[in-house]
Amino acid sequence: MEPEQEQEGILTCANLGGGLGMIAMIVGEIANFAAYAFAPAILVTPLGALSIIFSAVLAHFILKEKLHIFGVLGCVLCVVGSTSIVLHAPQERAIESVKEVWHLATEPGFLVYSGVVLVVVSVLIFRFVPLYGQTHMIVYVGICSLMGSITVMSVKALGIALKLTFSGSNQFIYYQTWLFTIVVFFACLLQINYLNKALDTFNTAVISPVYYVMFTSLTILASMIMFKDWNSQNASQIVTEVCGFITILSGDLSPS
Template sequence: MRSKKFFVSQSQPKQLFFITNCLTTHPIQLSNNSSYLTPSPLSLLLYILSADSHFSLSFRFSSFLSSDLSFLSKLTPRQPSQDSFPNSPLVKSMAAVRRWSEGMSSDNIKGLVLAISSSLFIGASFIVKKKGLKKAGASGVRAGVGGYSYLLEPLWWIGMITMVVGEIANFAAYAFAPAILVTPLGALSIIISAVLAHIILREKLHTFGILGCALCVVGSTTIVLHAPQERQIESVTEVWDLATETGFLFYTALVLTAVFILIFHFVPQYGQTHIMVYIGVCSLVGSISVMSVKALGIALKLTFSGMNQLLYPQTWAFTLVVASCVITQMNYLNKALDTFNTAVVSPIYYVMFTSLTILASVIMFKDWDRQTPTQIITEMCGFITILSGTFLLHKTKDMVDDYVQSGPSLTTSISMRSLKHEEEDGFDEGVPLKRQDTSRIP
């Protein structure tokens, strides 16, 4: 009898369909074996999935001589060559999985765990602090009207310690993983706070708020699955070299110019009426501070591993930049929180801060140079999904407050979150979007 050979490939989908159908009634002959086998379409497809779909078959139209089990045991895959249908979706999927598993190095995994832990601690700290504030306000002067009785409340201090632990974990995460992975994951603190506020504080969580939480989870997962591998750095001087390259120096010059223009020209005239002025200063300075925090974290990580980086002047230079940027951020972020509605400040600040931080990381550490266009686009889609969830969660929080009239609810934030909540204990969250006109208050 005559044999007919077929080479299974993505470029021949109709042929593959014909093969899988004819196998139910026609046995096949292996290329390097004289026996005749009759596999079912299911066994063939299972083999394709397990053998990376690179093999050739010789079909013989004759009687049944063997079972699927024999077929699977005797069929041998051959090594794929460069010209073996590289455009197959299955091949692409398997390659993507391999790239992801290789890309998730031990440092990336450590950074991921630290970032998630940071969100858990910080998200929970807001609830514990709020419980402490309520308990202290019941027996003394409320923090919102200038009281400090909460300083004597152990529950409030537990919340503060929890927040400090979360910020330490967030700081350490930047030492192990790229900023493009760590920074967007700060949105998970919103979910933790919203869920715990619903359970512990009995604050209503709108149905669309639940959808917002789900979007944050989906977006975060997308970014984690496509995050670039952390650059291997052996000395803080390498980070300094990256920071002093032309591209990042140009970005830094633009940031400093914009910050000075905002502070000396726009803040005096529009700071109290336009929310973007204060948030613009915080976000621009924040992008530089995160790069410095990452550099300082890398220096400390190397120092703890036995390579002392404290001897290099670059380490102390990064420390000085971190201190300056954090003080500036704290100052103008507190002004924004004290002037405008926190539910508006938080999502806008998250969008600007995270976007500029990702841009700074791409320029300085060249994260996207180690990724394909598909991975980059997927990361951006994940980021946009997180933004959508963040805005939806904050918006529906206001909807619940207005509808149920259950009083002021917990407002959470993301990324550099302890800075945002420095003033949480000293103002009422029911501040309108526009500047408060104190002259009208009797």
């Protein structure tokens, strides 16, 4: 085979692989979006750690990257923690209208949380980004994580609206559905912007676990405040879930 043909074949394979990867990512995000409509955020969000396991295993077999003992330990911890959370997760509360979600979102507790998030994010953007954005990754990661918790709550509301609409009860006749849609749109744009800045400035291997830990912790806190996930559970179930979450975090932060 001529060198030009070989190079062209390599580029074609690379483009095909990139296209398949993009399709797989889009399908995965759609599935993740749908999951929030059927399960509490306290269950869906931590299970994102399972992607780490699949990535590590596929990298070991396909990319020939060696998975050493700490990587194996991290995968095991993620599996154990995820299993614990799945077995003791709270039941999804029955919601029959997006107005119910709006009522939960406008209760004093979540309004205070949202206000604190917006104030802290504004301070980080206008005060700390110009001064410390290029030297302290926590600035960019903090913005993404704080806004991420609000994004997930809005995504869950929008997911519920879509689920009810597909079931025959149109939720897009209510202005609340469109408000949640607008929040999702702008919050996602803000996150993408600052996450890209973080990845351009700092090591991805460091950004990913720190962002996962902060984002997941704040999302669970927001879900507890807004949907009161733990109100229907006893102390032992709550402690087990917390232990499972800490186990996942330990596995995620294990050196890979």
